[in-house]
Amino acid sequence: MISSITKVIKQSDMSDLNLISVVVRPNTIVIDNGNFYRNEELFVSDVIGASKAQLSEAWVAGNILLFTAxxxxxxxxxSLTEGESFKNHYDNIPCGTEIELIEKDCYRILKLIRNGIQHNLSNVVVNRGSYSISYSFRGTPYSLQIDAWAMRYLYTIIMNLIGEGIQGLFSKYSTDGHYMGIMNTMYAELRAGITQISDDIGAFVGAAQGTGQYDAEHLRYIVRHPVVNPIIVSEDDNSIVFRHIECNGTDDETQIQYQYSTDYVYNDYLLPQEMGVITRMISDNLQERLSGGTIRFSKNDITDKWKMKL
Structure with missing residues (x-):
């Protein structure tokens, strides 16, 4: 039943409008007469003559279906007890790992939306994808203020959890570290879009890092560029240094347009840019700075969670 429901969601326009998919563009370095350039693979798909069910318009059904799945x-x-209350299910979801914390918090949010729709539909206001819910039940106030982008992150995280993988991220260029790092980033964005929540539970169990802060535990998710044959500048027992491939039109990582990241294939590992230390060329010329940098990875950080699923 679960796979059938998720299939319906993916084949509806809800997947186009509300689910975020990572784009992967593998790069191959080519060296010619001492110069190097990169070939980038683009993957294009098209569906002709197919009409998707407008599930995004039927937001009541979409939320009920996703919560059921x-x-x-x-x-x-x-092994939660079938037939027990959703609150009982929430209480028995463990919270010992990062993924379990995310599962528990997302279940809580979607449960609040589901119950509002099921029992107090007139008090659920949807405006261009944002939700405003406010009602009382047995003396307990229930409320939720969540913006449209946070709803997209909520739906995407849940579909990733059910599918046990990041949508759009090829298995070849997927690691446990990428899965957790992207999920952590999306969870932080989700939490940032919630301005109010009140129910019979209390505080969130997960700790959200501020948005726009990236490291080995919080990876960018819009476009990732795995370099299959990176140029090794130097290597010793402690670290490895590659020629950095900058895929953004700026080298200022604080700018909002800096949204792409590079991954480096090293033996059986895929090392994310966010884990490395970038050294950029000192120059007033942007193109020189973009093409003249290096990135260093400590070998102590190259652990099994970055192994590719070959």
Whole structure:
């Protein structure tokens, strides 16, 4: 049943309008007469004559379907008691790992939306994808203010959890570290878009890092550029240095347009840019700075979670 529901969601326009998919563009370095350039692969798909169900317009059905699938997934994963209340299911979702914390918080949010729709639909206001919910039940106030982008992150995170992988991220260029790093970033964005929440639970169990802060535990998710044959500048027992491939039109990582990241294939590992230390060329010329940098990775950081799923 779970796979059938997620298939319906993916084949509806809800997937186009509300789910975020990572774009992967593999790069190959070519050296010619001492100069180097990169070939970038682009993957294009098209569906002709197909009409998708307008599930995004039927937001009531979309939320109920997704909650049903998520509840069933967690019920199977953690042997939750079938037929018990959703609050009982929430209480029995463990919270010992980062993924479990994200599961628990996302279940709480979607449960609040589901219950509002099911029992107090007149108090659920949807405006261009944002949700405003406010009602009382047995003396307990329930409320949620969440913006449209946070709803996209909520839906995407849940679909990634059910599918146990990041949408759009090829298995060849996927690692446990990339999965967790992208999920952490999306979770931070989700939390940033919630301005109010009140129910019978209390505080969130997960700790959200501020948005726009990237490191080995928080990876960018819009476009990733794995370099299959990076140029090694130097290597010793402690570290390895590659020629950095900058895929943004700026080298200022604080700018909002800096949204792409490079990954480096090293033996069986895929090392994310966010984990390395970039040294940029000192120059007033942007193109020189973009093409003249290096990136260093400590070998102590190259652990099994960065192994590719070959």
């Amino acid at each position: 998520f509840d069933g997934y967690l019920e199977n994963k953690y």
